Structure formats: structure tokens, C-alpha cells
Amino acid sequence: MRLSSGVMLAALAGPAAAANSTYYNPILPGWHSDPSCTQVDGTFYCVTSTFISFPGLPIYASKDLINWKHVSHVWNRESQLPGYSWATPEQQNGMFAATIRYRDGVFYVICEYLNVEDKDSGVLFKSTNPYDDASWSDPVTFPAPKIDPDLFWDDDGKAYVATQGIQLQEMNLDTGAMGPAVPLWNGTGGVWPEGPHIYKRGGYYYLMIAEGGTAEDHAITIARAKSITGPYTPSPNNPILTNRGSQEYFQTVGHGDLFQDAAGNWWGTALATRSGPEYKSYPMGRETVLFPVTWAGDGSDWPILQPVRGKMSGWALPPPTRDVPGDGPFNSDPDVYDFKTKGGAIPRNLVYWRVPREGAFTATEKGLQVVLGRNSLAGLPGGPEPAAKAISFIGRRQTDSLFTFSVDLDFSPKADGQEAGVTAFLTQNANIQLGVVLVEEQPSFRFNVSGQVKTSAVPKGWEGKTVRLEIKMVKPTEYTFSAMLAADEKTRVALGTASAELLSGGSGSFVGTLIGVYATCNGAGEGIDCPAGTPNAYFKRWRYTGDGQYFSETETVPREGKGKGKGMRRKRSMLDSGL
Ligand SMILES: *[C@@H]1O[C@H](CO)[C@@H](O)[C@H](O)[C@H]1NC(C)=O
Ligand SMILES: *[C@@H]1O[C@H](CO)[C@@H](O)[C@H](O)[C@H]1NC(C)=O
Numbered sequence: 001m002r003l004s005s006g007v008m009l010a011a012l013a014g015p016a017a018a019a020n021s022t023y024y025n026p027i028l029p030g031w032h033s034d035p036s037c038t039q040v041d042g043t044f045y046c047v048t049s050t051f052i053s054f055p056g057l058p059i060y061a062s063k064d065l066i067n068w069k070h071v072s073h074v075w076n077r078e079s080q081l082p083g084y085s086w087a088t089p090e091q092q093n094g095m096f097a098a099t100i101r102y103r104d105g106v107f108y109v110i111c112e113y114l115n116v117e118d119k120d121s122g123v124l125f126k127s128t129n130p131y132d133d134a135s136w137s138d139p140v141t142f143p144a145p146k147i148d149p150d151l152f153w154d155d156d157g158k159a160y161v162a163t164q165g166i167q168l169q170e171m172n173l174d175t176g177a178m179g180p181a182v183p184l185w186n187g188t189g190g191v192w193p194e195g196p197h198i199y200k201r202g203g204y205y206y207l208m209i210a211e212g213g214t215a216e217d218h219a220i221t222i223a224r225a226k227s228i229t230g231p232y233t234p235s236p237n238n239p240i241l242t243n244r245g246s247q248e249y250f251q252t253v254g255h256g257d258l259f260q261d262a263a264g265n266w267w268g269t270a271l272a273t274r275s276g277p278e279y280k281s282y283p284m285g286r287e288t289v290l291f292p293v294t295w296a297g298d299g300s301d302w303p304i305l306q307p308v309r310g311k312m313s314g315w316a317l318p319p320p321t322r323d324v325p326g327d328g329p330f331n332s333d334p335d336v337y338d339f340k341t342k343g344g345a346i347p348r349n350l351v352y353w354r355v356p357r358e359g360a361f362t363a364t365e366k367g368l369q370v371v372l373g374r375n376s377l378a379g380l381p382g383g384p385e386p387a388a389k390a391i392s393f394i395g396r397r398q399t400d401s402l403f404t405f406s407v408d409l410d411f412s413p414k415a416d417g418q419e420a421g422v423t424a425f426l427t428q429n430a431n432i433q434l435g436v437v438l439v440e441e442q443p444s445f446r447f448n449v450s451g452q453v454k455t456s457a458v459p460k461g462w463e464g465k466t467v468r469l470e471i472k473m474v475k476p477t478e479y480t481f482s483a484m485l486a487a488d489e490k491t492r493v494a495l496g497t498a499s500a501e502l503l504s505g506g507s508g509s510f511v512g513t514l515i516g517v518y519a520t521c522n523g524a525g526e527g528i529d530c531p532a533g534t535p536n537a538y539f540k541r542w543r544y545t546g547d548g549q550y551f552s553e554t555e556t557v558p559r560e561g562k563g564k565g566k567g568m569r570r571k572r573s574m575l576d577s578g579l
């Protein structure tokens, strides 16, 4: 790929004079932290953090900055990093903030895999086709004592990696050899100067960083120098972006990246949390927001980042389109998955908690066959490695303030402990489960909220029939769980509610809620295996639909064309052309 001549001409002519647009944040709703984005040939590409979930480091592609297609995962094969996943017991280690860049036909994603002992943790992946998982290389690994690597090429072609601190090292992108670390800047005094990105413009090297920690005090600050190694002079306007100390619905704004569109306009992405100043209920965690960027017209040449709000107005967006290559779903699409094709691929937006053991999840004529994991969602018996391999969970990001998720389950537990069901899952320590189990030989529903367990007998006449389990949010602060016969929704029984605060922060302050299914024999058996003869669980008719997206404490994004069919409902609703 190369920049088209149209791109070059538009850039030379300066920003196009099209009317400004309005749009709504977040542009990547659901758990999408630490976004890094770039634009190539009129298409935007972003990568976000995934920690221990797998596949990791999703690539989203868009031509209009609003409709984002999930086109690949950078980390998609166990063999890319043999053993790393299963050697990571902690819930919030793994793939930290990555940077995506493009140069001479190659996409680069650089990241640090945190806390895997005795291995180089810096990882640099390359691809010539980000629409194809297989195109992402095995990584070049490198020693990375600091998180959040950036990647920047200077005019002489030398590649530099800036990391937390903030420090700079030259890097050989073929071998992973690193030069000596040069300290660049400590930031303006906030804790954790991190998430650096370097840009060159008008003879200055701009070093944009995050500081203040990733919670309420988060902020973006910037400094610049005439030489890449410094000395760096901070902007007089720091922090150049933050919602710290504000009453805004969008809090924790920080960890940003800047890029230009094909018309030459500057934009930025950052993470933010839809928590309001109370910062108590935010089950989707840190999401990706978009903001217009201008450069001060007073000759001082510092960037001005437009404050992050739910409804934004700024540069004309490229015309809306879903004409993006690749075969993944758009992030805001509903799920309509039946898993009926034997051996069919698992949809790209469904993820596991670490690399799953081989054969645990298989599409069959009977639906998605899930081999029961020996460990419960919470369990870590037997040390990290078997525990990591023995959790059977698959889920998708909660991408909407309000939603309905349901799935049909065929499962007949034969022994105590055998369980299959649905879960709203933040970490192994914070999740809400509704499962089908045996209690004194009676098939029962078990609703488990933080160890508070409520069981109720499966109604008479349901034995041997397909059961539909449902998780729903009718207000953004509470999950409701229910069950019904798949063949008759009128049989619905409400089985419990749980506060979204249980899935906000705490043991999962870096991650966000996943909605999905699990199956376990709750510790019976040996090693990673449940006892011989343990039945599999079959899930089919997996449905997820967004029912509302809050952009302030009280307002939801207007929805147009509702009912027009799969994936169409938000096509234009995220935009109204601000004429
Ligand atoms: C950062 O702070 C340390 C400790 O105060 C100081 O020694 C160092 O010179 C500072 N680095 C830069 C680049 O200003
Ligand atoms: C259009 O958006 C840009 C970027 O946010 C802003 O600088 C400019 O003032 C806006 N123009 C109008 C007419 O609102």
C-alpha cells in the first residue's frame, strides 16, 4: 500500500473546506483501552490493549472514523509466543498498550507482554495485510523493562522506541537489538509518565505522553525538542487533554495517539471511561474516544486537542461507508451466531481468557461444543499452567450501555459440579454466573454473584429441552439474568439481578466486561481434565443486540433506521452532518 496521489494533493492544499461534522463518543464502545491508530491510503487502523484475553491486539479498520471493522488480531496463534499465555496467572498482565505504525508497505505493531518470567517481553509484529490473521508475523522479541513502546522513524531511517519513563532507545527492527536508553522527559509531575508517542512536524519532535495514572487523574501532556534525544520543552498549555476534576460523564481521558486523515486534518484517539464523576459504575471499562486536533494559529505551533465529550463537533468526517475489506464484524454490530457449520470458524469478536486448550471450542451440527473446563471461572487449583488451560470461557465485549444477550443451551449434567451457563465476566475474581447444575440429582439453575449463590429447580417439564439463558441490561447499572424454554419465551423466569459496580474497576480496573458462556466440572478430575464421561455443553443461537448507548448521564445516541436489518441500525445514526 502507498499513499494515493489524492492524499498527497489534499495534504498540500491544506484541510478541505467541507462543513464540520458531529458524531458521538465512544467510537469504539466496550473495552478498548490505550488506542493507537494510523491512516494509510484513506483507511484508518487502530489497535487496543487486551491483556491476557486471546486472541489479542485486535485491529479495527475504518474509512469514516465511525464504522470500525474488526479485521484481524495481531496475536492470533499460540505459536507466535509459545507458552506465554499459559505462564501468565495474573488477571491483568499480558498484552499492554501497543503502537501501530506503517512504513514502506509494512504494518508494525509493537507491544510489551507483561510478566512472563525469563522471557523477553518486548514484541514487534509485522504484516503486509492487516486483513488477515495469518499475515501477522511471529514477533521479533526484545528486552523491554518498561511498558508502552512507541515506534518512530527519523528522517535518516533510524527506528526509535520510546517507553514509560519516558526514555528512548534506537532499535534494530530485524533483530530486536536495542541501543542504550536515553531519558527524555519526566512529564509534568503526574504519576506514571507513560504511553509515549513521538511525531515530527515543522522541525520539532513532539513527545506526547499520558500521566496521572489511568483513572480519574489521567491526562495527556506534551513536550518538544529540536533533536530527538532532547532537551524537551513542555508545552505551556499542559495538560493538553484531560477531564480530571470535572463533572463530565467521560472520565479518565488519556493515553492518546494523533494521526491525520486523507484531507490533512488532524485527529486524536484516547481512552475514556463512561463513569461520570462518581466513578463507581462503568462495566465497559476504558473505551476509545475520538477528538479533533488543530495546531495553534498563533505561530507557537503547539497542538490543541478538543475536549472529550459524548457529542462532538469538528472536522468534516470522511463520507460514511461500511465498504471496508476483510471478513470480521463491525464493532457495533449485533451478534447473530448459530455455530451450526461443522468445523466453522469462531467469530472474530469472541475471545477467550488466555489461549484455550486444543479442542475445547468446536462448531458442530449441534451448536458450539464446549468441553467442560476442570476449573471454575474463579478457580486456579493446580498452579497457573493447568489452571490457565482448564477454563472454558468464551465471550464478546459488552459494547452497549443497554443490551440483550441470549444463547440456547443443550446440557444435561450427570454429576455434582458439572455446570454450563452464561456470565458477565470482568476477571476470574469478578464475574456473575448463571449456570445449569445438579443439586441432589435435581437439575437446577445456580445464580452466583460474588459467591452469593442462589439455586432454584429447573421448572417441571423442561427436562431434556433446550433452555435459553439471557443477560440483559435495561438500565446501565444493573444486569438481569433469566431463563426460558427456547421454544417458548412465555416460560421466562427471572433468576437474579446484579449491580454493574461489581464489574467496575477493582480486580479488573484495566479490562472491561465480556458477555459470554462457560462450562466447568468445578474441580473434579485431574490435571486439566474433567472425569471421563463428563458430557459436553452445546450452545447455539447466540444473539447479542445493543439496546441503547449513553453519551451523557441521561441521553442515548439517537437511533435511525431501527429494524432495517442486521448491522444497519447505526450506519448513519452515529453522524448527523452538522450543516
Ligand atoms: C527525571 O527525574 C530524575 C529524578 O528527579 C532526574 O534525575 C532526571 O534528570 C529527570 N530526567 C529528565 C529527562 O528530566
Ligand atoms: C470545525 O472543526 C475544527 C476542528 O475541531 C474547528 O477548529 C473549527 O473551528 C470548526 N469550524 C466551525 C465553523 O465550527
Ligand SMILES: *[C@@H]1O[C@H](CO)[C@@H](O)[C@H](O)[C@H]1NC(C)=O
Binding pocket: 376, 378, 429, 430, 431, 448, 449, 450, 451, 452, 453
Ligand atoms: C461462586 O463464585 C465465586 C467467585 O465469584 C466462586 O469463588 C465460587 O466458587 C462460586 N460458587 C459456586 C457454588 O459455584
